[in-house]
Amino acid sequence: MAERVTIFVDGRPIAAERGATVAAAMLSAGIRAFRHSVSGEPRAPLCGMGICFECRVTIGGEPHRRGCQTLCQDGLEVSTT
Amino acid sequence: MNHSADVVIAGGGIVGAACAYECARAGLSVTVIEGAIIGGGASAAGMGHIVVMDDSEAQFNLTLLSQQLWSERVAEMTDGVEHLPCGTLWVAADEEEMAEVRRKRAFYSQRGVPVEMLDSRQLAEAEPHLRPDLAGGLLVPGDSVVYPPVAARWLLDRCGARVLTGVPIATLDDNGATLEDGSRVSGGVIVNALGAKAARLMPSIPVTPRKGHLVITDRYPGFLRHQLVELGYLKSAHSAGADSIAFNVQPRRTGQVLIGSSRQFGADHKGIDQPILSRMLRRAAEYMPRIGSLIAIRAWTGFRAATPDHLPLIGPMPGASRLWLATGHEGLGVTTALATGRLIADQITGRSSPIDAAPYLPARCIHG
Numbered sequence: 001m002a003e004r005v006t007i008f009v010d011g012r013p014i015a016a017e018r019g020a021t022v023a024a025a026m027l028s029a030g031i032r033a034f035r036h037s038v039s040g041e042p043r044a045p046l047c048g049m050g051i052c053f054e055c056r057v058t059i060g061g062e063p064h065r066r067g068c069q070t071l072c073q074d075g076l077e078v079s080t081t
Numbered sequence: 082m083n084h085s086a087d088v089v090i091a092g093g094g095i096v097g098a099a100c101a102y103e104c105a106r107a108g109l110s111v112t113v114i115e116g117a118i119i120g121g122g123a124s125a126a127g128m129g130h131i132v133v134m135d136d137s138e139a140q141f142n143l144t145l146l147s148q149q150l151w152s153e154r155v156a157e158m159t160d161g162v163e164h165l166p167c168g169t170l171w172v173a174a175d176e177e178e179m180a181e182v183r184r185k186r187a188f189y190s191q192r193g194v195p196v197e198m199l200d201s202r203q204l205a206e207a208e209p210h211l212r213p214d215l216a217g218g219l220l221v222p223g224d225s226v227v228y229p230p231v232a233a234r235w236l237l238d239r240c241g242a243r244v245l246t247g248v249p250i251a252t253l254d255d256n257g258a259t260l261e262d263g264s265r266v267s268g269g270v271i272v273n274a275l276g277a278k279a280a281r282l283m284p285s286i287p288v289t290p291r292k293g294h295l296v297i298t299d300r301y302p303g304f305l306r307h308q309l310v311e312l313g314y315l316k317s318a319h320s321a322g323a324d325s326i327a328f329n330v331q332p333r334r335t336g337q338v339l340i341g342s343s344r345q346f347g348a349d350h351k352g353i354d355q356p357i358l359s360r361m362l363r364r365a366a367e368y369m370p371r372i373g374s375l376i377a378i379r380a381w382t383g384f385r386a387a388t389p390d391h392l393p394l395i396g397p398m399p400g401a402s403r404l405w406l407a408t409g410h411e412g413l414g415v416t417t418a419l420a421t422g423r424l425i426a427d428q429i430t431g432r433s434s435p436i437d438a439a440p441y442l443p444a445r446c447i448h449g
Binding site for chain 1: 299300301335374375376
């Protein structure tokens, strides 16, 4: 059985498997808006393989990280704003 | 379709648009001919800075007048002009460049332009992402940046000039322009404001294209606060021969970071020159180590209209009776566009100008 870790999305704890992508963990937790476009539209992953950049979130204070290319580690801080 | 107007302006970049604006405000009917799209040439490939410069008295007078005109206009302009009063911070890497900071401070102060000298610690506080061992800098708080294509569009919309786009000009003569579709636009005065392409239709104009590269990043609000220019810039900008690069970055109102700059003569294709682009980005990372971690979303190029003496050509074309020039602005076309429009309109209508127009007259280097 895979090890469980907890990441924090906008301060909310989300359980995930270590090694899952941040995008997968967020989608599993029912999060549908990863960020908002310049015109205010909600955005979420489209390709899931690092190409479309729609899954960008702030991870560990660093903006524009791709959720689908970042693996979950215990205590990871993610922000969608 | 044939048209006629008091003033026919060839070129719908920021300079042509500013000439149209001032001529129309002086009561003249104006037609602008743009072969591609408004503000789509060097106006879209420059950094959009409005800066007071000190390379010569003539350059200082033109940039200062133009900055004053920009500050009068910019409040009326549409939000899309993205005016950002960020100031320019000239960055000194070492003591030799600090001597240049002191020289610049004296120059600006003597002429009434507010400036502030920063030591190494103050520079680090002003721009935390600069590398820590820099010597200091000179802040020129009155400088700003805009998005020039939208400003060009605004100037044309506001002044009510007739604008013809999409068909390039085949020939220019003393009575007007013939377009590539055979149509004719005639005018009382013809102004060549074609930027780096000005000499294609008038080969005796000493304007040569000087290519530049730009990179823009995704949105990182707060990463950068001021326009930053390395003081080594002056050495590279004025080395007439070899290709050169310099550290010049700007915050945009969107939170994006615009990264320049490069200068090349003899590069006539629009594609990216990878070795130059790499040198330019390495230079930026030398000054701002973290800049390499930002996501770049676009790189592109454009062509400055360079003259042998680094001053623009504004005024009548020697040897012609009704042809005028408004070109050769090199890397300062956005800054100096509004003053150029004013000088052109003043000369055409016989009004006096706020500054002496003589240093920019084409007759200084073109002999009819």
